[in-house]
Amino acid sequence: MSQNPEKVLDHFNLFREPEYVEMFESKKKNFENHVGDAEVSRIIEWTKTREYQELNFKRDALTVNPAKACQPLGAVFVALGFENTLPFVHGSQGCVAYYRSHLSRHFKEPTSCVSSSMTEDAAVFGGLNNMIDGLANAYAMYKPKMIAVSTTCMAEVIGDDLNAFIKNAKEKGSVPMDYDVPFAHTPAFVGSHITGFDNALKGILTHFWEGKERNPNETINFIPGFDGYSVGNIRELKRVLSIMGIPAIVLGDTSDVFDTPTDGEFRMYSGGTTLEEAARALDSKATISLQEYCTPKTMEYVAGKGQETASFNFPIGVKATDEWLMALSRISGKPIPAELKLERGRLVDAIADSSSHLHGKRFALYGDPDLCLGLSGFLLELGAEPIHILSTNGGNEWAEKVQAMLDASPFGKGCHVYPGKDLWHMRSLLFTEPVDYLIGNTYGKYLERDTKTPLIRIGFPVFDRHHHHRYPTMGYPGGMNVLVKILDRIFDDIDQNTIVPSKTDYSYDIIR
Amino acid sequence: MSYSLEDAKEIIKEVLEVYPEKTRKKREKHLGVYEEGKPDCGVKSNVKSIPGVMTIRGCAYAGSKGVVWGPIKDMIHISHGPVGCGQYSWAARRNYYIGTTGVDSFVTMQFTSDFQEKDIVFGGDKKLEKIIDEIQVLFPLNKGISIQSECPIGLIGDDIEAVSKKKSKEYDGKVIVPVRCEGFRGVSQSLGHHIANDTIRDWVFPKADEKSFDTTAYDVAIIGDYNIGGDAWSSRILLEEMGLRVVAQWSGDGSIEELMNTTKVKLNVLHCYRSMNYIARHMEEKYGIPWVEYNFFGPTKIKESLRTIASHFDEKIRENTEKVIAKYQAMVDKTVERFRPRLEGKTVMLFVGGLRPRHVIGAYEDLGMNVVGTGYEFGHNDDYQRTTHYVKDGTIIYDDVTGYEFEKFVEAVKPDLVGSGIKEKYVFQKMGVPFRQMHSWDYSGPYHGYDGFAIFARDMDMAINNPIWSLTKSPF
Numbered sequence A: 001m002s003q004n005p006e007k008v009l010d011h012f013n014l015f016r017e018p019e020y021v022e023m024f025e026s027k028k029k030n031f032e033n034h035v036g037d038a039e040v041s042r043i044i045e046w047t048k049t050r051e052y053q054e055l056n057f058k059r060d061a062l063t064v065n066p067a068k069a070c071q072p073l074g075a076v077f078v079a080l081g082f083e084n085t086l087p088f089v090h091g092s093q094g095c096v097a098y099y100r101s102h103l104s105r106h107f108k109e110p111t112s113c114v115s116s117s118m119t120e121d122a123a124v125f126g127g128l129n130n131m132i133d134g135l136a137n138a139y140a141m142y143k144p145k146m147i148a149v150s151t152t153c154m155a156e157v158i159g160d161d162l163n164a165f166i167k168n169a170k171e172k173g174s175v176p177m178d179y180d181v182p183f184a185h186t187p188a189f190v191g192s193h194i195t196g197f198d199n200a201l202k203g204i205l206t207h208f209w210e211g212k213e214r215n216p217n218e219t220i221n222f223i224p225g226f227d228g229y230s231v232g233n234i235r236e237l238k239r240v241l242s243i244m245g246i247p248a249i250v251l252g253d254t255s256d257v258f259d260t261p262t263d264g265e266f267r268m269y270s271g272g273t274t275l276e277e278a279a280r281a282l283d284s285k286a287t288i289s290l291q292e293y294c295t296p297k298t299m300e301y302v303a304g305k306g307q308e309t310a311s312f313n314f315p316i317g318v319k320a321t322d323e324w325l326m327a328l329s330r331i332s333g334k335p336i337p338a339e340l341k342l343e344r345g346r347l348v349d350a351i352a353d354s355s356s357h358l359h360g361k362r363f364a365l366y367g368d369p370d371l372c373l374g375l376s377g378f379l380l381e382l383g384a385e386p387i388h389i390l391s392t393n394g395g396n397e398w399a400e401k402v403q404a405m406l407d408a409s410p411f412g413k414g415c416h417v418y419p420g421k422d423l424w425h426m427r428s429l430l431f432t433e434p435v436d437y438l439i440g441n442t443y444g445k446y447l448e449r450d451t452k453t454p455l456i457r458i459g460f461p462v463f464d465r466h467h468h469h470r471y472p473t474m475g476y477p478g479g480m481n482v483l484v485k486i487l488d489r490i491f492d493d494i495d496q497n498t499i500v501p502s503k504t505d506y507s508y509d510i511i512r
Numbered sequence B: 001m002s003y004s005l006e007d008a009k010e011i012i013k014e015v016l017e018v019y020p021e022k023t024r025k026k027r028e029k030h031l032g033v034y035e036e037g038k039p040d041c042g043v044k045s046n047v048k049s050i051p052g053v054m055t056i057r058g059c060a061y062a063g064s065k066g067v068v069w070g071p072i073k074d075m076i077h078i079s080h081g082p083v084g085c086g087q088y089s090w091a092a093r094r095n096y097y098i099g100t101t102g103v104d105s106f107v108t109m110q111f112t113s114d115f116q117e118k119d120i121v122f123g124g125d126k127k128l129e130k131i132i133d134e135i136q137v138l139f140p141l142n143k144g145i146s147i148q149s150e151c152p153i154g155l156i157g158d159d160i161e162a163v164s165k166k167k168s169k170e171y172d173g174k175v176i177v178p179v180r181c182e183g184f185r186g187v188s189q190s191l192g193h194h195i196a197n198d199t200i201r202d203w204v205f206p207k208a209d210e211k212s213f214d215t216t217a218y219d220v221a222i223i224g225d226y227n228i229g230g231d232a233w234s235s236r237i238l239l240e241e242m243g244l245r246v247v248a249q250w251s252g253d254g255s256i257e258e259l260m261n262t263t264k265v266k267l268n269v270l271h272c273y274r275s276m277n278y279i280a281r282h283m284e285e286k287y288g289i290p291w292v293e294y295n296f297f298g299p300t301k302i303k304e305s306l307r308t309i310a311s312h313f314d315e316k317i318r319e320n321t322e323k324v325i326a327k328y329q330a331m332v333d334k335t336v337e338r339f340r341p342r343l344e345g346k347t348v349m350l351f352v353g354g355l356r357p358r359h360v361i362g363a364y365e366d367l368g369m370n371v372v373g374t375g376y377e378f379g380h381n382d383d384y385q386r387t388t389h390y391v392k393d394g395t396i397i398y399d400d401v402t403g404y405e406f407e408k409f410v411e412a413v414k415p416d417l418v419g420s421g422i423k424e425k426y427v428f429q430k431m432g433v434p435f436r437q438m439h440s441w442d443y444s445g446p447y448h449g450y451d452g453f454a455i456f457a458r459d460m461d462m463a464i465n466n467p468i469w470s471l472t473k474s475p476f
Helices: A018-031 A037-047 A050-058 A071-080 A093-107 A120-125 A128-142 A153-158 A162-171 A193-209 A230-244 A275-283 A296-304 A317-332 A338-358 A369-381 A396-407 A423-432 A444-451 A475-497 B005-016 B021-030 B060-069 B084-088 B117-122 B125-138 B151-156 B160-170 B189-203 B205-209 B231-241 B256-264 B273-287 B299-310 B315-343 B361-366 B381-387 B403-413 B422-430 B449-464 B467-471
Strands: A085-090 A146-151 A220-223 A248-250 A286-289 A308-311 A362-366 A385-391 A416-419 A437-440 A455-457 B031-033 B075-080 B144-149 B175-179 B219-225 B245-251 B267-270 B291-293 B347-350 B370-374 B396-398 B417-420 B435-437
Touching (some): A018 B231, A018 B245, A018 B256, A037 A423, A050 B125, A071 A085, A071 A093, A071 A146, A071 A193, A085 A093, A093 B084, A093 B422, A128 B021, A128 B403, A146 A153, A146 A193, A153 B151, A193 A275, A230 A248, A230 A317, A230 A475, A308 A317, A317 A338, A317 A369, A338 A475, A362 A369, A369 A475, A396 A416, A416 A423, A423 A444, A437 A444, A455 A475, B005 B021, B005 B031, B060 B075, B060 B144, B060 B175, B060 B189, B125 B144, B144 B151, B160 B175, B175 B189, B189 B205, B189 B273, B219 B256, B219 B273, B231 B299, B231 B449, B245 B256, B273 B381, B403 B422, B417 B422
Parallel strands (some): A220 A286, A362 A437, A385 A416, A437 A455, B075 B144, B347 B370, B347 B417, B370 B396
């Protein structure tokens, strides 16, 4: 018995005690009919080969460890970014339990969202009654100012018509006739969470804008997109806008709802784009999307209303931030203030200071299409090489865009883009064409374990590190944070590689 | 307890006021106060959740893939349908296992058919066949495949049973299990457990019947322990110390071989009654294997359970059992001595799944704490009957509690600790109420067995006596 109440052993150490190790061995030997360690080793080695990689890349039916989620997650994320808005997902209830858990595990915050809890009878007869009761209950209990409806794949497969259902529910008195219930069909079998983001945001804008006359003004709308760093990034965005004195509306502002204080009160709703702003955003002169691949339909819709539009790809670092600030300046007619120029210079300064540790370093990265573009651009700027760039929800058009970026840089030679691939593909790549570092979400830790490629956690979800979502990854300060994240890992690695006394510790330098 | 039976009833009445009348009539049947001597908790359970109320429940897929099948380590479990279900449940449940992931074990991987629109329109059976072929090529050491149906499968009329049979034949009788656990079936995770149990009966046991296995008089199987944070391991070690031979773990750190070993055991020992009583009952009927429920939370219940299990065996085992109890007593005493003074009299409200709304009560009481409210996410009437053996007079009982109700109950009762899930954790912490996740052990554990009790005690102490709770109110 090894447990000690004075210094309690939990799972980290308890199971390394001899009695447990012996128990594991006996279980494996006597009861699991295990194939044997030699055979396991043989297969491990085989999975590292080019032969395995070829077989792996040949598959076209099976997906293993994808880096994408489904549409309604993005729709729920959008809804949470509006003032006093309750996301309502029409379909099976288990889905909502999953979205809530998923977002809460990343942000370490409550995620409020309801389901219409459709079951077998609704599968047969349709979910109209679930919509009627669901809206009535949610409205009475949680007193939202708006209920934003999306769908699970169940409701989509049986073909429930949200527009008709919501009308019907209003007629039955579930919510007042003039109550805001924007909606979007968000089938999980089309696209990914970023598609759901797009559909849901377009749904909300359509709800507020249709049939309204546009009276253009000087305001500019911003769409941050689906972003695991929304708290830090939206606050950074607002700071820039305030410095530049640009009248702006952020559409889908989750910076407060995912960062509420612990002060004795649970805030189901906090901050967010006001409904008045959502409606008024029609009059804005332009809309800027910070994530092009989160917003194709929304931007098309906005452009159709006569607004100027511009889309960016998760601007990280110097050039990407320059570009979007210049666009911002051009569209708003306001100069880029000296303060931001100073910040730019500080980022350039930091990169210059650390360049010798970054130059020529090989990276693999994966994530949502815009994040991959933003990160790749930044790595090229650092003189690093983004060797493998993979996005499960990136398409061919995205791949071409990445390729063009690689072609334009001497550091992009020998780098490859992988649209529509998953992390099991990445595993093969990391074995056959090793890199120095991997950038990705928490699930990248399995790649780190198997391939020994050090992981730098940037992406969504990040479940196993805390609070990074509070710091920006976009703009000049975001570039600084990303730079430091990368450098910290590089330096930690160098230290670990040189730490052996009298063997390697001559390079265990005090100054780097 | 700081409130009376009448107070408790009043709290429930007030909470119900928020609902539209139709919903109030339904919800009031799920909320009650336990009265000493009553045969059950007086609440209705295992019926549909009401739309729009923010139920905490999940779905049948979560019950099958997430709970019963997912932890079987040497099989590949395909989340069959769109990408989301498998993504959100990917490695989230902490079912510990030992194995080389991606080579001989697959628990913390996400295998999905990633349904696209064309699969919905034309059906997914052909794709499923191809997926099984691709799995066979890329993961040659897998010992079996299960097909975990997501909602669309049952709606578009796919025949996953036919695919499974065909492919099993093609691959020399390989275990390939079609599971009809579409999320819209039933009212919660619970039906998914049942469906998953039935598929083991129908698609695994027939193969077990053909196999031989050298048995002993002391063979037992651990049923209904998912090895969260290593729970099954800190349980197994006690059974082995008693002299029993644990030939299978269902299903945490379990293997397909172990499932097959089980039809020949002398006794099935059942921890999570809710999720696996079905298969235990089946083995009793078909193979004549008795089963016994046990509770390895906290020393009082552990001692009771060890003796109950031992009572099914001979004198030697019974003697060993007393030795095991004696061996751990000093550690238990030290644990209680260290933590009880810090926790004495503290109150707890629980809302969890499976067996925990009742099973953990004893562990709290061992530390001098009182559970003043509890409820089940997906319990049935038999769970609430069993709960009467654990709760005290005046305990508030809430079945399938809604977000609103839970928040209001906690506001009114002001417990010193809430134990529930990730969706609830931050709500209550914002309110300044100490919280522990009692599904995932808040990334700690194990909590089962004697070794687990020390961790449980430490964790409850660190939650309740965290100095940050004194700082939630600003001094200005």
